[in-house]
Amino acid sequence: MSINAIQFQRGLSLPQFQALYGSEHQCERALVAARWPHGWQCAHCGCKRFFHTRNGTGRLLWECFICGYQSSSIVGTVMEHTHLSLRLWFLAMYLLTQNKNAISALALKRQLGVSYKTAWLMKHKLMQAMAQRDERYLLQGRVEIDDAYLGGERAGHINGGRRAANKTAFVAAVQTSADGRPLYMRLTPVADFTNEHMRQWASRHLTAGCHVVSDGTRAFAQVQHAQATHERYVTGGGRQGAQTPQLRWVNTLRGNLKTSMAGTYHSFEHARYAQRYLAEFCWRLNRRFDLPAMLPRLLKALVTAGPLPLTLLRVSEVSS
Ligand SMILES: [Zn+2]
Numbered sequence: 001m002s003i004n005a006i007q008f009q010r011g012l013s014l015p016q017f018q019a020l021y022g023s024e025h026q027c028e029r030a031l032v033a034a035r036w037p038h039g040w041q042c043a044h045c046g047c048k049r050f051f052h053t054r055n056g057t058g059r060l061l062w063e064c065f066i067c068g069y070q071s072s073s074i075v076g077t078v079m080e081h082t083h084l085s086l087r088l089w090f091l092a093m094y095l096l097t098q099n100k101n102a103i104s105a106l107a108l109k110r111q112l113g114v115s116y117k118t119a120w121l122m123k124h125k126l127m128q129a130m131a132q133r134d135e136r137y138l139l140q141g142r143v144e145i146d147d148a149y150l151g152g153e154r155a156g157h158i159n160g161g162r163r164a165a166n167k168t169a170f171v172a173a174v175q176t177s178a179d180g181r182p183l184y185m186r187l188t189p190v191a192d193f194t195n196e197h198m199r200q201w202a203s204r205h206l207t208a209g210c211h212v213v214s215d216g217t218r219a220f221a222q223v224q225h226a227q228a229t230h231e232r233y234v235t236g237g238g239r240q241g242a243q244t245p246q247l248r249w250v251n252t253l254r255g256n257l258k259t260s261m262a263g264t265y266h267s268f269e270h271a272r273y274a275q276r277y278l279a280e281f282c283w284r285l286n287r288r289f290d291l292p293a294m295l296p297r298l299l300k301a302l303v304t305a306g307p308l309p310l311t312l313l314r315v316s317e318v319s320s
Contacts (some may be wrong), residue, residue, distance in 0.1 A: 011098045011291040021094075027086035028060060031073045034296070035303045043076065044069040078125045080307040088112055090295075092122050093302075097294035102264045102280055124276060124313045126298065129305035131279030134286065139186060140207040144250035145173045145214045145223075147193050150261070150274050168274040169193065171201055172257075174249045182249040185285050187257070187278035193219045202226035213246050257281050 012020075021027050032040075041048050042064040049065035055072070063070045074080050079089055095103050095111055103111070109119035149167040168189050175184040186205060190197050198219040206212070208227035214220040216234035223230050235244050244251075260281060283301075287294050 012094065012295060016292075017090075017094050017098075017295075021087070021090040024085055024087055027090045028073055030090075030296075030299065031077075031086060031303070034299045035073060035077070042067060042069055043071060076303075076306065078129050078302040078305050078308050084114070084118070084122075088114070089122070089302075090299075092126060093295050093298050096123075096126055096280075097284070097298055098291065101260055102277075102284070104264050104266075121310065121313070124273065125308050126302070127273075127276040127280045128308050128313060129301040130283035130298070131276055132305045133301040134186070134279060134283055137184070138207045139173055139175045139184065139205055140210060142176050142178065142180075142211045142213065143173055143206065143228075144176060144247050145171060145212055145220060146247065146250045146254065147217050148172045148187075148254055150189075150278065170274065170278060171198075171205075172250050172254050173205065174253055176249055180248075182253060185253055185282045187282055189275045189278065193217060195219050195222050198222040199225050202228065215244070215247060253285065256285075 021030060039048060040050055040062050042050070045064060045067045047064050047066040051063045051065065053061045053063055053070070055061055055070075059072050059074075061070045061072050074082060074086075079086075082089070091112060092108060095108060103123075105116065105120040105123040108114075108123055109116045112119060112122075114122075148170055150170060151167040169192055170187050170189045171193075173186045173188070174182050175186075176182055188201060188205065190201060195218075199222040202212075202223040203226045206223060206226045206228050210223070210226070210228040211231065212220070212223045212228045213231045214223075214233070216232060220232070221230055231246070233244050233246055235247075257278075261277070265277065284294070287297060
């Protein structure tokens with residue numbers, strides 16, 4: 001699909017969204033189908049027979065016929081312990097997936113009519129679910145990589161892999177098809193671009209047999225420790241480096257990231273939780289070929305990510 005075809009594809013319209021997920025009952029039904037595609041099963045004893053009942057707040061419960069264990073459709077998901085309606089969660093998913101650009105917590109607050117704290121929590125839970133979903137995949141085949149930085153005044157490229165003050169360093173990686181089309185992007189914060197950290201990055205993100213293409217940054221040669229072959233272009237950096245045709249997609253998509261971040265977030269918003277914001281950008285990009293399917297796919301991510309309490313969301317670790 002060409003870039004234009006992607007931009008002009010039909011998304012999920014607001015009337016379509018309302019027809020599919022306009023009521024609490026419809027949202028519950030969609031959530032149940034995503035959680036238990038083969039029917040409900042007791043998390044304790046595996047029994048498939050249940051009674052329906054409701055808790056004090058009116059939420060529908062499943063009670064196991066054998067062991068009596070009670071659960072609701074949100075227990076064990078990102079939405080566990082939420083006091084918000086499922087309709088609000090689905091609306092948040094709609095706004096996060098169907099907008100051309102990402103949506104900030106502040107914009108989410110305005111659109112949903114909730115407090116900033118609530119909007120922030122929803123936004124970060126949704127982003128974390130996206131991050132965990134994409135972490136399951138390893139890069140394979142031809143992969144363009146580059147060193148990049150986020151934060152401060154700009155997201156961009158600094159030559160030579162030097163650490164920049166007040167900026168988050170990250171590895172930008174784009175898996176392309178054999179004929180050079182971009183398929184999949186991964187952006188991973190790293191402490192720095194030393195040999196040790198690049199070796200760790202490669203072993204964690206690359207499938208054996210990858211063919212990695214990079215600029216002259218020396219530490220990228222470490223990908224060979226992950227049974228990858230390495231093709232290196234010493235470009236001299238700057239404009240010349242950005243025009244290296246073999247690194248076309250990692251440069252182009254890094255530029256798109258810069259534009260997207262600048263248009264959506266203030267730098268203070270993404271400084272501490274860079275990993276999550278980068279993962280959100282990748283998750284959306286990696287699923288760009290089918291816009292309407294993004295909402296059900298995000299729902300799948302929410303039910304598989306597990307509960308994400310605030311204490312976990314507040315941890316902002318940089319890993320390699
Ligand atoms: Zn049971």
